[in-house]
């Protein structure tokens with residue numbers, strides 16, 4: 029991995045803002061936190077500002093309470109033109125929510141650290157460190173820390189480990205490599221307790237989130253000879269269960285436990301009536317390509333997009349794209 033452009037960007041500024049994608053996940057939060065500590069160790073001033081608050085189950089790594097989200101313009105640091113902006117765990121400047129309105133236009137330049145497919149043509153992007161084979165953004169950052177001889181303290185190790193656990197589905201998703209385990213080995217040596225991380229991330233669900241799961245799972249439809257599963261989470265379901273939008277995140281993985289299910293599609297509506305489609309697939313089915321047709325992105329086996337069109341229309345279009353995959357079976 030080559031970090032020359034990243035080091036050059038860091039040396040250009042004294043002050044940085046770090047942000048990530050909307051609805052930040054474990055990799056987004058863990059990467060931001062570890063990278064913030066790194067920048068501080070390099071003598072820089074840095075702040076994390078996300079579009080959304082940190083989901084409850086990732087908050088434990090933020091021991092210094094530094095992962096903030098946008099509240100209003102007045103609360104932003106002064107003289108944003110003196111800041112460099114880091115965008116981590118996404119390469120899409122349309123995917124960072126209000127940061128693209130209130131911060132991106134005011135900073136001088138931004139730099140992307142990411143592992144997703146695709147790239148951006150945004151003029152503000154001064155450079156990027158992007159490795160699509162990396163299991164997580166944190167896996168890239170770990171290598172940057174090692175190469176730059178940044179000491180990884182326990183708080184950084186916990187953040188990196190949580191990020192890797194999250195983005196690899198606890199070391200089982202396709203991009204999990206021997207390097208991933210080597211990094212995990214080192215982080216555990218530093219003092220990370222894997223069971224504690226697991227427990228914090230996966231055993232802290234709220235009761236509304238369990239009820240949400242049962243309601244959403246009851247919307248399950250199976251198409252294409254049981255190869256395609258579709259679930260829907262409407263605003264009404266969210267309101268009636270009192271669960272948070274983020275708490276629906278992992279429901280998409282449930283249908284994939286069935287051997288026959290090759291693609292899991294999840295249509296979601298949040299409390300602001302914004303609609304999204306998330307897709308997960310097994311093996312060679314490239315859902316990122318489908319997401320890109322709708323202006324979204326992600327990885328081959330995990331991708332998504334936002335849409336304004338009627339859900340039924342989008343649903344038919346997505347199914348139309350998938351049909352091509354399963355015609356081979358017939």
Ligand SMILES: [Mn+2]
Pocket residue numbers: 055056117143163164165195
């Ligand atoms: Mn990631």
